[in-house]
Amino acid sequence: MFWRETYIVFRRQLRMALRNPAWVIIGLVQPILYLCLFGPLLEPLAGTLGAENAYTLFVPGLLVQLGLFGALFAGFGLIAEWRAGVIEAERVTPASRTALLLGRILRDVLQLFVQGLVLIGLAFLFGLTGSLPGMALGLVLTVLLGAACAAASNALALTTKSEDVMAPVINSVALPVLLLSGILLPMTIGPQWLQVVSDFMPTKYIVNAIRELFTGDFWTITTMWGVLWTLVLFAAGLWVGTRTFRRENA
Amino acid sequence: MIHARGLARTFEGRGRGKAQEEVKAVAGVDIDLAEGEIVGFLGPNGAGKTTTLRMLTTLLKPTAGSATVAGFDVATQSQQVRRSIGYVSQSGSTSPEARAGEEVVDHGMLYGISQKQAESRGRELFEQLDLEGLWERKPQAMSGGQRRRLDTAMGLVHDPTLVFLDEPTTGLDPQARANLWTHISDLRTRRGATIFLTTHYLDEADALCDRILVIDHGSIVASDTPDALKRQVAGDLVSLVVADASKAAAAAELLGRIADTEVEVTGAQAGAAVSARVRGAGHEVAGLIRGLDAAGIDLESIEVRRPTLDDVFLDLTGRSLREQGA
Ligand SMILES: Nc1ncnc2c1ncn2[C@@H]1O[C@H](COP(=O)(O)OP(=O)(O)OP(=O)(O)O)[C@@H](O)[C@H]1O
Numbered sequence: 309m310f311w312r313e314t315y316i317v318f319r320r321q322l323r324m325a326l327r328n329p330a331w332v333i334i335g336l337v338q339p340i341l342y343l344c345l346f347g348p349l350l351e352p353l354a355g356t357l358g359a360e361n362a363y364t365l366f367v368p369g370l371l372v373q374l375g376l377f378g379a380l381f382a383g384f385g386l387i388a389e390w391r392a393g394v395i396e397a398e399r400v401t402p403a404s405r406t407a408l409l410l411g412r413i414l415r416d417v418l419q420l421f422v423q424g425l426v427l428i429g430l431a432f433l434f435g436l437t438g439s440l441p442g443m444a445l446g447l448v449l450t451v452l453l454g455a456a457c458a459a460a461s462n463a464l465a466l467t468t469k470s471e472d473v474m475a476p477v478i479n480s481v482a483l484p485v486l487l488l489s490g491i492l493l494p495m496t497i498g499p500q501w502l503q504v505v506s507d508f509m510p511t512k513y514i515v516n517a518i519r520e521l522f523t524g525d526f527w528t529i530t531t532m533w534g535v536l537w538t539l540v541l542f543a544a545g546l547w548v549g550t551r552t553f554r555r556e557n558a
Numbered sequence: 559m560i561h562a563r564g565l566a567r568t569f570e571g572r573g574r575g576k577a578q579e580e581v582k583a584v585a586g587v588d589i590d591l592a593e594g595e596i597v598g599f600l601g602p603n604g605a606g607k608t609t610t611l612r613m614l615t616t617l618l619k620p621t622a623g624s625a626t627v628a629g630f631d632v633a634t635q636s637q638q639v640r641r642s643i644g645y646v647s648q649s650g651s652t653s654p655e656a657r658a659g660e661e662v663v664d665h666g667m668l669y670g671i672s673q674k675q676a677e678s679r680g681r682e683l684f685e686q687l688d689l690e691g692l693w694e695r696k697p698q699a700m701s702g703g704q705r706r707r708l709d710t711a712m713g714l715v716h717d718p719t720l721v722f723l724d725e726p727t728t729g730l731d732p733q734a735r736a737n738l739w740t741h742i743s744d745l746r747t748r749r750g751a752t753i754f755l756t757t758h759y760l761d762e763a764d765a766l767c768d769r770i771l772v773i774d775h776g777s778i779v780a781s782d783t784p785d786a787l788k789r790q791v792a793g794d795l796v797s798l799v800v801a802d803a804s805k806a807a808a809a810a811e812l813l814g815r816i817a818d819t820e821v822e823v824t825g826a827q828a829g830a831a832v833s834a835r836v837r838g839a840g841h842e843v844a845g846l847i848r849g850l851d852a853a854g855i856d857l858e859s860i861e862v863r864r865p866t867l868d869d870v871f872l873d874l875t876g877r878s879l880r881e882q883g884a
């Protein structure tokens with residue numbers, strides 16, 4: 309029952325998204341733009357950053373960025389649906405509240421997965437080298453992180469029910485995360501104090517872990533921390549999300 | 559099918575500073591619906607109709623009181639309640655960018671019916687509700703009345719035997735309204751459904767409902783059959799317009815002899831209106847006209863109006879519903 313309900317919600321979301329050409333095109337162009345417009349800037353820097361290959365350094369950061377940003381904004385769609393009465397209509401059915409959330413998250417996760425594949429695939433053309441299983445694992449971490457963010461974003465949307473409240477909240481979360489996670493440049497090139505501050509960013513460990521995975525280092529402390537943080541964020545995101553969706557009168 | 563006792567809901571006002579105002583949307587209502595009944599829920603804007611319905615359909619937790627719906631407690635057995643009911647909300651239920659038919663099918667499937675079943679029942683409902691040819695249409699490209707009927711189809715696609723309809727006919731043209739009435743009474747006669755609907759339209763409640771609950775300021779102020787409620791109002795309204803205003807007093811005196819209420823005289827100039835309520839006016843009015851004639855009082859018009867639910871409403875709440883409907 310639960311999976312059937314999840315599937316119904318997921319199928320509905322995906323169907324509507326795929327019919328929206330803007331959603332499809334922007335989703336695919338985003339990773340391409342990053343790779344084409346930002347990658348060349350990094351190439352000459354790779355040596356100074358201590359990497360053999362600029363894209364092995366750069367692509368993991370982009371993956372996490374896609375995961376964070378795409379998914380954090382997922383909640384805006386939910387507010388529109390709530391306004392149209394869709395959420396209430398779904399909540400009056402016997403369907404599991406968790407399924408209503410999960411079906412939506414799965415769509416965002418699928419989007420992220422496809423974007424990630426496009427990004428990695430394209431990066432090969434630019435000269436990405438590394439471990440394929442590592443990349444696959446990195447993509448999995450990205451997707452789990454994205455699921456956590458999508459769940460949190462949906463929960464926030466259902467709680468605030470207002471784009472005007474949500475946008476500043478998300479921006480004030482996303483900006484420091486983006487700057488302090490070493491997404492575009494590794495934190496190790498920064499001054500001491502910046503590195504200390506960034507030590508409190510779970511996403512930094514995830515970016516670092518994906519970087520190591522890309523180079524084929526599976527069993528390092530760094531990857532362990534990254535995997536751990538991903539799982540913690542994933543569990544926390546889903547917990548907050550389901551709690552909000554289950555709450556009566558949400 | 560529905561039993562509510564002392565059902566109440568208070569909203570925390572989002573007052574600024576210390577002005578934490580509370581809104582008592584529903585102040586403890588008792589509601590009983592037997593199987594197969596069609597009951598109308600009537601009340602002015604903000605009376606608490608939607609809030610009551612949202613509590614009965616498990617969308618809102620009551621702050622006090624209890625209710626069982628289809629034999630299940632709304633607070634502790636919400637899952638079973640949801641399985642047993644259909645709900646058409648006041649404010650829409652479909653995404654503007656989705657396709658109408660798919661919304662209906664998905665909604666039915668969330669109730670556990672198969673895709674095939676949902677599709678055939680959905681198409682049947684589209685036909686019955688005059689939505690033919692709109693299966694593929696997006697709600698954003700539908701008229702307001704079409705969207706309203708789509709909401710009704712959404713709420714009925716899984717063939718519920720207990721249906722809550724929150725102002726189902728708002729925004730419908732008279733023909734569509736009459737069509738929906740037929741559909742609603744058919745649900746009862748063909749499928750034995752029990753129906754609880756809110757409306758502002760008195761003629762609607764009159765035509766459709768076995769029983770009417772009138773709610774005002776969160777409390778139920780009347781509960782009876784439309785006829786019994788109308789009987790509460792003392793008699794038919796007889797209004798005379800007297801051609802010569804100076805004779806209004808004499809006309810009022812004559813009307814006063816048969817009237818059951820005080821005679822009201824309005825408009826001192828030409829065409830003064832004299833009115834009062836008279837029990838069984840059909841029987842009395844002939845004598846009144848003879849009397850007026852004998853006294854040499856010319857009438858511009860005479861009107862006898864049977865009491866409407868609007869009069870009942872005015873009586874009960876001190877407010878008229880007339881401007882909103884009927
Ligand atoms: N979520 C809410 N928060 C605060 N107050 C609310 C909320 N929902 C309803 N109210 C208030 O509760 C009262 C009853 O509202 P309700 O929607 O039940 O009225 P109604 O009878 O359905 O009116 P209408 O005919 O306009 O649909 C109103 O005063 C309304 O302002």
Ligand SMILES: [Mg+2]
Binds near residue numbers: 608609648724
């Ligand atoms: Mg209402």
